[in-house]
Amino acid sequence: MSATVTRVTGTLAEARPLRDGALYDLVRVGERGLLGEIIRFTGDTATLQIYEDTTGLAVGAPVAVTGAPLTAALGPGLIGAILDGVGRPLARLADASGDFIAPGATAPTLDPARRWRFTPRVAVGDAVAPGDVLGEIIETPSVTHRVLVPAGVRGAIAAIADGELTVDDPVGRLVDGTPLPLAHRWPIRTPRPVARRLPADRPLVTGQRVFDFLFPIALGGTVAVPGGFGTGKTIVEHALAKYADADVVVFVGCGERGNEMAEVLEQFPRLIDPRTGRPIMERTVLVVNTSNMPVVAREASVYLGVTIAEYYRDMGLTVAVMVDSLSRWAEALRDIGARLQEMPGEEGYPTYMASRLGALYERAGRARAVGAPERTGAITLVCAVSPPGGDFSEPVTQASLRVAGGLWALDAQLARARQFPAVDWATSYSLYAEALLPWLAANAAPAWPSLRTRVVALLQRDAELREIASLLGAEEMQDGDRLVLAIASTTREHLLGQNAFDPNDATSSLAKTARMAALIVAAWDAAAAALEAGAELDALPLPAFRRAFADVRRAGPAELEARAVLADQAIAAITAVTAIGAGGAS
Amino acid sequence: MIVTRTYRGAHALAGALLYVQHTAGVAIGEEVVIRAPGQAPRRGQVIDAGADVTVIQVLEDTLGLSPARVEIELTGATAQAVVGKELLGRALSGVGAPLDDLPPPVGAAVRPVWGAPMNPSRRVPPGDFIETGISAIDGLNTLVRGQKLPVFSGAGLPALELAAQIVEHARVAGGEPFAVVFAAIGITARETRLFVDRFRGSRALERTVLFLNETRDPTIEQLLVPRHALAEAEHLAFDCGMHVLVVMADVAHYCETLRQVAAARDEVPGRRGYPGYMYTDLASLFERAGVLAGRGGSVTQLPILTMPDDDITHPIPDLTGYITEGQIVLSRALHGQGVFPPIDVLPSLSRLMNAGIGAGKTAPEHRRWADQLYALYARGRDARLMASIVGEGGLSEPDRRARDFAVEFERALVAQGHTRRTIAETIAVGWKLLEALPRTDLERLDDETWARRPGAAP
Ligand SMILES: Nc1ncnc2c1ncn2[C@@H]1O[C@H](COP(=O)(O)OP(=O)(O)OP(=O)(O)O)[C@@H](O)[C@H]1O
Numbered sequence A: 001m002s003a004t005v006t007r008v009t010g011t012l013a014e015a016r017p018l019r020d021g022a023l024y025d026l027v028r029v030g031e032r033g034l035l036g037e038i039i040r041f042t043g044d045t046a047t048l049q050i051y052e053d054t055t056g057l058a059v060g061a062p063v064a065v066t067g068a069p070l071t072a073a074l075g076p077g078l079i080g081a082i083l084d085g086v087g088r089p090l091a092r093l094a095d096a097s098g099d100f101i102a103p104g105a106t107a108p109t110l111d112p113a114r115r116w117r118f119t120p121r122v123a124v125g126d127a128v129a130p131g132d133v134l135g136e137i138i139e140t141p142s143v144t145h146r147v148l149v150p151a152g153v154r155g156a157i158a159a160i161a162d163g164e165l166t167v168d169d170p171v172g173r174l175v176d177g178t179p180l181p182l183a184h185r186w187p188i189r190t191p192r193p194v195a196r197r198l199p200a201d202r203p204l205v206t207g208q209r210v211f212d213f214l215f216p217i218a219l220g221g222t223v224a225v226p227g228g229f230g231t232g233k234t235i236v237e238h239a240l241a242k243y244a245d246a247d248v249v250v251f252v253g254c255g256e257r258g259n260e261m262a263e264v265l266e267q268f269p270r271l272i273d274p275r276t277g278r279p280i281m282e283r284t285v286l287v288v289n290t291s292n293m294p295v296v297a298r299e300a301s302v303y304l305g306v307t308i309a310e311y312y313r314d315m316g317l318t319v320a321v322m323v324d325s326l327s328r329w330a331e332a333l334r335d336i337g338a339r340l341q342e343m344p345g346e347e348g349y350p351t352y353m354a355s356r357l358g359a360l361y362e363r364a365g366r367a368r369a370v371g372a373p374e375r376t377g378a379i380t381l382v383c384a385v386s387p388p389g390g391d392f393s394e395p396v397t398q399a400s401l402r403v404a405g406g407l408w409a410l411d412a413q414l415a416r417a418r419q420f421p422a423v424d425w426a427t428s429y430s431l432y433a434e435a436l437l438p439w440l441a442a443n444a445a446p447a448w449p450s451l452r453t454r455v456v457a458l459l460q461r462d463a464e465l466r467e468i469a470s471l472l473g474a475e476e477m478q479d480g481d482r483l484v485l486a487i488a489s490t491t492r493e494h495l496l497g498q499n500a501f502d503p504n505d506a507t508s509s510l511a512k513t514a515r516m517a518a519l520i521v522a523a524w525d526a527a528a529a530a531l532e533a534g535a536e537l538d539a540l541p542l543p544a545f546r547r548a549f550a551d552v553r554r555a556g557p558a559e560l561e562a563r564a565v566l567a568d569q570a571i572a573a574i575t576a577v578t579a580i581g582a583g584g585a586s
Numbered sequence B: 001m002i003v004t005r006t007y008r009g010a011h012a013l014a015g016a017l018l019y020v021q022h023t024a025g026v027a028i029g030e031e032v033v034i035r036a037p038g039q040a041p042r043r044g045q046v047i048d049a050g051a052d053v054t055v056i057q058v059l060e061d062t063l064g065l066s067p068a069r070v071e072i073e074l075t076g077a078t079a080q081a082v083v084g085k086e087l088l089g090r091a092l093s094g095v096g097a098p099l100d101d102l103p104p105p106v107g108a109a110v111r112p113v114w115g116a117p118m119n120p121s122r123r124v125p126p127g128d129f130i131e132t133g134i135s136a137i138d139g140l141n142t143l144v145r146g147q148k149l150p151v152f153s154g155a156g157l158p159a160l161e162l163a164a165q166i167v168e169h170a171r172v173a174g175g176e177p178f179a180v181v182f183a184a185i186g187i188t189a190r191e192t193r194l195f196v197d198r199f200r201g202s203r204a205l206e207r208t209v210l211f212l213n214e215t216r217d218p219t220i221e222q223l224l225v226p227r228h229a230l231a232e233a234e235h236l237a238f239d240c241g242m243h244v245l246v247v248m249a250d251v252a253h254y255c256e257t258l259r260q261v262a263a264a265r266d267e268v269p270g271r272r273g274y275p276g277y278m279y280t281d282l283a284s285l286f287e288r289a290g291v292l293a294g295r296g297g298s299v300t301q302l303p304i305l306t307m308p309d310d311d312i313t314h315p316i317p318d319l320t321g322y323i324t325e326g327q328i329v330l331s332r333a334l335h336g337q338g339v340f341p342p343i344d345v346l347p348s349l350s351r352l353m354n355a356g357i358g359a360g361k362t363a364p365e366h367r368r369w370a371d372q373l374y375a376l377y378a379r380g381r382d383a384r385l386m387a388s389i390v391g392e393g394g395l396s397e398p399d400r401r402a403r404d405f406a407v408e409f410e411r412a413l414v415a416q417g418h419t420r421r422t423i424a425e426t427i428a429v430g431w432k433l434l435e436a437l438p439r440t441d442l443e444r445l446d447d448e449t450w451a452r453r454p455g456a457a458p
């Protein structure tokens, strides 16, 4: 007797009699073949969670077990794709089922018709083991795809292709007859193995000064980005997806807006990656399960994204994964848990939410890949968190802080003051900062560590003084303190602030960041020296410096040095006041 | 799905939930008609379909319903809305029944009430300016086609009047076909009148469909009224190529009903008793705004919600803010000063503004103009606060000027009353305010922008 649906409630269904499947096996349910997964067995009844809209699913509908868990199809063609939470390619899905997503619609993740030029890197007779590079495909002009020996396969090559292949073709065969596939499937909830984990030693350069300079993230590191609505989480995630120096970017739009995804799809094919001179879409994979798409698929979307990232890491590439937002993933987990009538933990989240979240973060890191030749790859993970009411004491933010290597805390007050990125530098931190300083000193500017110390001190003093100013009024304060307020205000607005909508300001090279930090510290020192020598604060040409500095901020690479020189001159003018002041006194 | 089946007698009735045993082939979401002797038929919906027990949510008042004597008809269909251009000019109940003494609309098509998600890859990013005629919106928080921009109001603040004024005055470029769908969710008849009377008699009513669920109507219908409205909006936009503005009031009532229903189902409550899935549920409404490639029209949403206790961190505005593309916030203080519309531009934001403004759309200098006004106004408001703590003497000269600017800004730019301003008029008002200040106070304006302002001395 074949299994049929005996109950449907929301995203869950029950089916009976069902004994032959295994836990987490995929099922197809009803005439439309809705995708589902077995999540519980009780006697001969299985509980299924359905990845699609269940409206209209009836008791008595047939259930077919596929005999495999939810997997990601891994092969060439992922770059540039836009997939839903279970890996259906949305563009080709639209060709099949129209502008609105219809339940039961299917299309293979990887285009079966597309042909790829495969160039072998092994020869007949070579002995190969799991993870070894069999050959290469130019997947996009920015990404060279390495085809690897699958897990558990080893032996001598009997045949190897050299030419055009589809993802369903084998690239070769072992002497014992085992085919070597071009593409394969991997269960999304199982981490892909690495040979050895490696410590963080260099930053992922984000192009955002407040991060690169104050709270750098290591290549292979993890950062949580919590913030109330409208504080700029998505803009941060988009900025990193656009400008971070990663080989591949996987952007997971998890339970967020459709229009934001449309914006990415419109912008990314036109935006040029300065490192490759190619559109950034040619290094980007999009996984999109918007807030109105099925909740169960939303829960899966982050695992799909991370699995794809691991696949490219294994090729020896650096991958940056952006999740926007991890809170929506946790909410999906809560929703599913509630329907299963599990015992709720804090704020209704299942008790295992924090450990699952931790396990997800664990999939980031820098590592030596399995196989030969030797390859080092990295997954850097940046997760937006959406705390209710902007209150960071809630479970998802707290669980993130326990595992993330960095916190970029976004603040509603700063956002309201249009200080963007609205990073609260008092609460934010990076556990990588110290470890990355040697690299930054060697590769960005020798003075980087000392500049950073100075700017951090400036901001701390500024915070104290502003507290006092709010009680006394700045007019009542001494010149030395007012100088700190003035320099810090320029620092906050122009050094740490970046306007995502200004093409010259949206990203900042390490060189530009270092030059700007040096200008701030030099201006501070010059003005302090002038005060020391008896000049009055209001007599110093600080507004001129501020204007010159703002121009540096808005400079493109071509104008940068010329404008920085003008700012140098503005600093010289401050010093000149000292000379006059000192001269007058003598 | 199959045909109609009828069952006699329910096993249990608790609140709005009816439990029926041994139904065959019942589907989740299936529409149900419940008949009781001597009473008007009630509608319901299957929320838990089981071979043993099926749970039906009754979508009307269950007072006087006796489970033993009901007759339950499973219709074999999920909720569909009748949609069509023919609905323009009509007033319908929350579930699409006529309220205007005219026959029920035949419609051009049916669409699923619950909607289906737009395929994100088929969306076009919104970027076309809608001129609402309101300076604080057009100038500083620009609305674009396909956006969802809620009005965060407080009890007693004139959000509906603002919405009515927008509906009356809104124009899209090129005079393309334009329609309004209004969903009244649990508001009073007086409020409905307030909204409708604004443009009764004008031609605006001919291009409007009203879906009205008022305070006296079944509460549970509040969950359906915005969805019927959106089904119609989607039809007008994507099948008829019209630009549709959907006004929904009041989303807070919708959320209260959602909470009630969740409590009746014994669900584990989330923050402040609202269900944990409220974000997802609201998203299933708000994400129905947008523009689709090759379809011509657009759905723009202007939901109105009353913030309980004026608290923006309350779950209703909070979750809404996490879904929508910005918010227009009304201020009790401005309202108290007689400012209309009492829009507080500081917490207000249109996230899609940048896509909708600039050369060829509004004015080339629009962005910088807005940034400068905003910065000065923010500084002025800070200075106002500061003066109240440290006294006049603590303010620097520029702070004092900013404080005075803030007063003028509220008076001249925000408090426009019931007149309509074109975007050019709005921008001119702003320049006038800025020109009253010394050039050195205008830090956000580069010389080029300053020189290019209309009426600048050459
Ligand atoms: N770097 C920036 N430059 C200029 N504007 C910014 C920047 N960051 C944020 N903003 C402004 O803040 C708005 C909100 O940003 P964003 O959409 O990233 O918020 P969010 O934190 O993702 O909100 P939500 O949780 O609701 O998704 C943007 O639309 C933009 O107007």
Ligand SMILES: [Mg+2]
Pocket (backbone or CB within 6 Å): A233, A234, A235, A256, A324
């Ligand atoms: Mg966001």
